[in-house]
Amino acid sequence: MIKFQNVNKKYDNGYEALKDINLTIEQGEYVAVIGLSGAGKSTLIRCINRMHDISSGSLMVNDVEVSTLKGKEVRKLRRGIGMIFQSFNLVNRISSLKNVLVSFVPDMSMWRKILGLYTKQQKIEALEALDRMNILDKAFIRVDQLSGGQQQRVALARTLAQKPSIILADEPVASLDPITAKQVMTDFQRINEELNMTIIINIHHVDLALEYATRVVGIRSGEIVYDGPASEVTEQILEHIYNGKLEEELSGN
Numbered sequence: 001m002i003k004f005q006n007v008n009k010k011y012d013n014g015y016e017a018l019k020d021i022n023l024t025i026e027q028g029e030y031v032a033v034i035g036l037s038g039a040g041k042s043t044l045i046r047c048i049n050r051m052h053d054i055s056s057g058s059l060m061v062n063d064v065e066v067s068t069l070k071g072k073e074v075r076k077l078r079r080g081i082g083m084i085f086q087s088f089n090l091v092n093r094i095s096s097l098k099n100v101l102v103s104f105v106p107d108m109s110m111w112r113k114i115l116g117l118y119t120k121q122q123k124i125e126a127l128e129a130l131d132r133m134n135i136l137d138k139a140f141i142r143v144d145q146l147s148g149g150q151q152q153r154v155a156l157a158r159t160l161a162q163k164p165s166i167i168l169a170d171e172p173v174a175s176l177d178p179i180t181a182k183q184v185m186t187d188f189q190r191i192n193e194e195l196n197m198t199i200i201i202n203i204h205h206v207d208l209a210l211e212y213a214t215r216v217v218g219i220r221s222g223e224i225v226y227d228g229p230a231s232e233v234t235e236q237i238l239e240h241i242y243n244g245k246l247e248e249e250l251s252g253n
């Protein structure tokens with residue numbers, strides 16, 4: 001469970017990016033965070049794995065207070081939370097399989113790390129993760145030879161191999177064409193349903209958010225202005241979240 005209680009986030013320059021956030025997300029939810037550019041979506045999800053520190057309030061992840069964690073504890077928190085980025089963050093000149101194997105590096109001894117010695121079990125788990133993402137046939141292909149959608153699947157496989165309970169995705173489909181974007185949203189849906197993994201996606205495509213996520217959190221100027229089922233989001237609610245600028249958002253301006 002993820003629980004924000006009265007969370008505020010002020011950046012060093014004094015900008016208040018999150019204001020009094022109260023939000024509880026249960027294990028296994030598929031949540032889309034929507035709102036205008038600059039509303040605070042990225043800041044919200046990046047506080048969950050401590051990529052950003054909160055300024056006040058309480059943020060619990062699986063019964064652990066995230067804001068007080070130090071060094072090693074932060075690394076442990078991050079092991080349990082997968083992160084997916086718009087740019088995939090893969091190592092381009094190595095194979096899909098090697099990219100997935102990278103997820104095991106933090107748990108390996110120094111000499112195994114240096115020699116790149118993965119165990120048989122790790123190789124099996126990496127191949128299984130690629131198989132789960134329906135991309136096993138690309139295991140030995142360099143990722144720079146894959147399409148954007150295939151690369152995002154490899155990124156998802158790498159995250160799955162880490163066996164997280166939560167996946168945070170920051171604009172995961174922003175650089176994909178509409179059909180591939182839908183496929184990737186379906187992949188998230190499958191992972192969510194099959195593995196009961198919590199998925200939290202920060203997304204600009206309102207239509208995809210409403211079609212695939214079960215819950216929508218609408219942010220406007222750092223405040224939650226809607227939190228409810230995706231099926232209950234009306235045009236009026238969207239206009240409120242987007243501060244009357246929904247048309248611009250949909251036309252990509």
Ligand SMILES: Nc1ncnc2c1ncn2[C@@H]1O[C@H](COP(=O)(O)OP(=O)(O)OP(=O)(O)O)[C@@H](O)[C@H]1O
Binds near residue numbers: 011012035041
């Ligand atoms: N490091 C920083 N220092 C100061 N202000 C920041 C910093 N990072 C973000 N901000 C500001 O905080 C606000 C929220 O940013 P955030 O990236 O969370 O928005 P967002 O809703 O994800 O936007 P986008 O959809 O464009 O990515 C913005 O006004 C942004 O300019």
